[in-house]
Amino acid sequence: MADIKFLELLANDYPNQKAATAEMINLNAILALPKGTEYFLSDLHGEHEAFIHMLKSASGTIKGKIDEYYGGILSETDRDDLAALIYNAEAEIARRKKSERDFDKWCNTVIYRLITICKSVSTKYTRSKVRRRLPKYWDYAMDELLHADDEENKLHYYDAIISSVVESGSAEDFIIKMADAISSLAVDQLHIIGDIWDRGAHPDDIMDFLMGYHDVDLQWGNHDIVWMGAATGNWACISNILRMNISYNNFDMLEVGYGINLRRLTTFAEKVYREDPCQKFMPHILDENVYDPVDPVLAAKMHKAMAIIQFKLEGQRVMAHPEYNMEKRLLLDKINWEKGTVTVEGVEYEMQDMNLPTVDHDDPYTLAEEENAVMESLEASILNSDKLQEHIRFMFSHGALYKKINGNLLYHGCIPMTEEGEFQEVPINGSNYHGKALMDYIDEEVRKAYFAPDEAEEVGRSGDIMWYLWEGSNSPLFGKDKMTTFERLFIADKASHKEHTRPYYSLIRESAPCVKILLEFGLDPSRSKILNGHVPVKIKDGESPIKGGGLLYVIDGGISKAYQKQTGIAGYTFISNSRFMALAEHKPYSPLQSDGTQVFTTPAVKIVETLPERMMVLDTDQGADIVKQIEDMKQLIEAYQKGLIKEKDE
Incomplete structure (x- = not known):
């Protein structure tokens, strides 16, 4: 017989044999229904x-x-x-x-x-x-x-x-x-x-819709994880989400939907790039803003300002995490200021834009004082956005890195594999993981980074693991060798823009x-x-x-x-x-x-x-749970019959 304490708790919902028997009949009937769509x-x-x-x-x-x-x-x-x-x-x-x-x-x-x-x-x-x-x-x-x-x-x-x-x-x-x-x-x-x-313009509306949906689960994607990292206050993640959404003209979502205050960034960008047309940084306008329209030229200046901040912050994370093996993405220190070129993985390219007044030639990855103030303002807005934090908590409560459901396996990116078809050993926080163990470990560490950063094994700033998952070469959510944002913004040669997918995608x-x-x-x-x-x-x-x-x-x-x-x-x-x-x-x-x-x-x-x-429902994961519930009901009925638990009137 099941643990009597458990049955006593169950008896609170089913206080007598009739109630338990009725529930058992109902559960058996559900098993005979076709599986839902x-x-x-x-x-x-x-x-x-x-x-x-x-x-x-x-x-x-x-x-x-x-x-x-x-x-x-x-x-x-x-x-x-x-x-x-x-x-x-x-x-x-x-x-x-x-x-x-x-x-x-x-x-x-x-x-x-x-x-x-x-x-x-x-x-x-x-x-x-x-x-x-x-x-x-x-x-x-x-x-x-x-x-x-x-x-x-x-x-x-x-x-x-x-x-x-x-x-x-x-x-x-x-x-x-x-x-x-x-x-x-x-x-x-x-x-x-x-x-x-x-x-797109309104992930906030999608999240509101999903939070009201009757039965939904989410598997985290790389674009989700960078927002989750931003919600921890991680500056590398924050700079990425701001740059991307400014570049797609999503000001209604940023300022109205999530209440992220862009005033300090706007003032800074206008000041630093007043005479710069920032043509390469003009936003992609897929949807018009209704409540917070921003002039495209100003948006371009904001985009450029945020891009430089992003490259600096990412450089800091790369140097703080040698185990990420991302040193090739350190590019600000590879700029030749006299020649107007940048060297990427041994190849020298002409820079399309050399107007980078906030980059210190001798210390390129340190934020200028005003850039630091911009990031402090953005971090405060994000940490205090009730709507955004509510959405992120839903991502945790209803989401995971992967899911097994009714015999199927769901995940967003890839399972890292070698060219020979073996599971790739991925170093994270001082240990190597592969396959399912890698996914389980990452899922656990991502949750700790948000809810209990003091218990996480990661070093550096809380949420760094989310930034790595966003663009790391062995990230199961990214699945490419590198993210060439810098090259696409500053180098005309499209050969430098190529992002090669990992072996998984050919395998x-x-x-x-x-x-x-x-x-x-x-x-x-x-x-x-x-x-x-x-x-x-x-x-x-x-x-x-x-x-x-x-x-x-x-x-x-x-x-x-x-x-x-x-x-x-x-x-x-x-x-x-x-x-x-x-x-x-x-x-x-x-x-x-x-x-x-x-x-x-x-x-x-x-x-x-x-x-x-x-x-049928019997063949599903839900069916397996129902079979267990039926067994619990049988145990409860037996306990009533033997007098181990007293029956009550409903």
Whole structure:
């Protein structure tokens, strides 16, 4: 029998045999349900509108349900309008209020249609689980409508519910909440395989959305980890996130979203680069700022100022950590000020820009006094940003370096490997680690760096490990030999810009390395897959996201607008349900039109594997947990029967 103390605690929730037996019956019933649908996405890069649309539309699945149920009943236009309502209910309602002669009648009609679609996406779940996904205050009415039958004496009852909703003036809220419930029920579990931040305008909105999502986990990407490092106050990480997001014109996110005060940086940049056009540093404007527009010329000066600070701070971290083997990235001291050149790994290149007034020729990696003041101000803003710190804590509570889920292995970058296909020994904090042990150790140290820096094994400034993971050559999150930011900003010769990927990325074209990785993590290659992000798949150049003979899927398809010219598409969703695994290939997202209409392109969905048998909850990790809970219930019932624990009335 299980430990009696544990059973006594369990008895607080199930105080008698009837309660324990009822729960055991419920748990056994859940095991017999089909596995819920899992969605996997990666490399969101701040593209909040595109990402939220993907989730609201369930990557095209909801349109498929609409066509299935209303294909012979509604016109294609009406079916598209119903999809638009589910994807963005507020916008579609606003449009309809202007165009419909009888808006209440329209509300009455679409509520019936939404109920039909909601029924279709909820069939895999218990009634109690569906009700938990329904919105507060509306759950009773929606639950009754979802479980309507054809009994003639109940038709008036259901009509009365809908009529009451419309006549009370609550139809708009009801419709919005019903649309949200449909999207929520269509996706049982959401897995984000790294890189929420940078490039796109609003990772803060993505994080707000994810924090309200019903079942989500996150695997950290290199762009996430540098933000996590910045949240510890690490200056090398802070300088990177500021430089990148200034370079992409993301001032609304920085100053309004996270409340990061850029005033000292602005004043400093204007003063130092007043006569410098900073042409090479002009921002990439993918999205316009609404609340905090900054003149592009000023943004360029801020970008340049932040870049020089970054190179100085990174040089300090390189010298503080010889074990990182990054000495080749010390470039400020390789500038020949007389010739106007810089030597990179033995090759001398002409510098495009020699106006570096804050760089001391004899001591190039020390911050000038004003630069130091800029960093102190930025650190204070970041440490005191409640919103940012809340988001970072969510990254820790719901995230990890990797995850094993339902037999699959999820991670963002790579597992460091040698050219021979062996796991690379990576020196960190005085010891060498490889394979799974490397990932486990890094995960532990990253958590300590944020929550308990005094207990971390790293030397130097707290959060240095996050900076190394951001751009270190053997980092499992970076996966390249170097990050050539300096070269791209200061050297015209594009040969110097090349960043070579690590052996992992060529090895995974074959199945053997993928088998090796799965076995290292205790998974069965005959039934497991690796889901991987980080490196955009260039479909237009003939690349395939499917690697290793079908054992590994790279699902970075370019949600970020910055990558779509390279990939030719606008992102992937990997879908795993009870019957098959599929890849949804997305086209670029079209924002709301000025007339209130929405143009949606349904993604192309390709089934990549059909399961030999339908996968049930019993076959999942959740099922394994439920089996344990059932055994606990049996033990509790036995304890009641033997009088070891006294029964109570509920």
